[in-house]
């Protein structure tokens with residue numbers, strides 16, 4: 001890491017540096033790294049916005065100052081080199097064949113725009129027939145669904161949605177629904193131009209059998225496959241060559257400790273990805289997506305440049321990012337089971353279909369019967385209990401009984417997460433808050449919000 005200490009006299013700094021007493025980061029050093037978190041809040045929603053340690057924020061600040069000190073020199077001699085270094089580290093982490101397959105972009109939403117705009121252009125330019133289909137899960141992230149509306153449906157494409165079974169017991173349930181969706185997409189002789197597969201769905205959160213789904217797409221002649229893996233890097237093992245999709249996007253600011261916002265988009269070399277362009281067109285248009293993405297006009301590129309410091313941070317933990325992933329997974333499952341036992345409910349998916357987030361059924365006596373109810377409960381937990389956790393409403397489907405607790409049908413699930421800064425207290429706070437609401441005979445309809 002290049003810190004402010006390294007400027008000037010590196011040797012002297014080396015001599016005056018404090019010796020490190022343990023090989024791995026200590027509990028108190030972890031607490032220091034996240035000392036900027038608002039005290040008193042049980043943050044069990046790492047999934048939405050991620051988290052960034054102090055050392056990475058300092059590095060980001062250094063990059064910002066480097067630019068401001070001498071912008072021209074930085075533009076001509078520092079920026080590209082710095083971004084290439086970040087891309088190379090990501091390329092090695094995700095097993096891409098070539099660094100030219102890896103672009104750094106702002107976020108998964110930008111990745112979706114890049115992929116869907118090239119599909120939209122193919123419709124608009126008559127390379128695809130009107131009504132050719134694009135496939136995605138019904139619970140695809142809202143930004144992706146809206147992008148589908150903006151770039152694909154308006155250009156003449158048909159959008160087919162695959163229902164994600166939930167609560168769920170095994171991969172086979174997803175595979176069966178996905179095959180049904182593909183059949184529907186291919187009906188009337190339509191071609192399937194794109195399938196979007198979530199690696200880890202957002203709400204409800206489930207790890208999908210992504211490799212198998214990509215394989216089925218290939219077998220069924222789907223033109224392009226885009227994996228929306230917004231939550232993947234830092235929470236599950238990723239090897240883009242083994243997964244085999246044309247496009248794979250993952251945020252580095254969610255589970256890989258980078259500052260907001262930075263993501264990588266992998267575009268498999270060869271074939272269809274060649275028409276992919278950054279939605280913001282600047283001087284580098286036509287020079288390949290990685291180069292286009294590394295200059296989209298004057299702005300702050302520091303989050304892309306701070307990526308190597310995030311690698312240093314994860315490597316200060318035993319087992320590096322894999323060690324973090326495993327411990328987060330084990331802990332979040334344990335905490336999920338503790339909550340389910342206290343509330344008399346269930347996990348929404350088995351542990352092997354979860355990464356660092358787990359869905360836990362909420363007591364039916366909360367009477368959550370709409371998305372608005374779920375949001376009201378979430379706001380109440382934030383305002384009155386200092387607990388930050390997303391809540392998913394799952395209405396019973398026609399002809400299905402639904403999962404029950406002692407008092408009725410479970411209609412809502414909390415999505416809990418575990419990251420290195422979490423402690424047992426965070427989950428106990430959530431458990432006690434829900435138990436208190438139920439014991440006081442309140443339902444989500446009568447809860448106050450600020």
Ligand SMILES: Cc1ncc(COP(=O)(O)O)c(C=O)c1O
Pocket residue numbers: 047048107108109110140141143144198200201202228229230231251
């Ligand atoms: C599955 C999925 N896709 C896309 C996104 C969008 O990520 P971002 O807001 O960083 O663009 C999210 C965010 O949570 C997500 O969960």
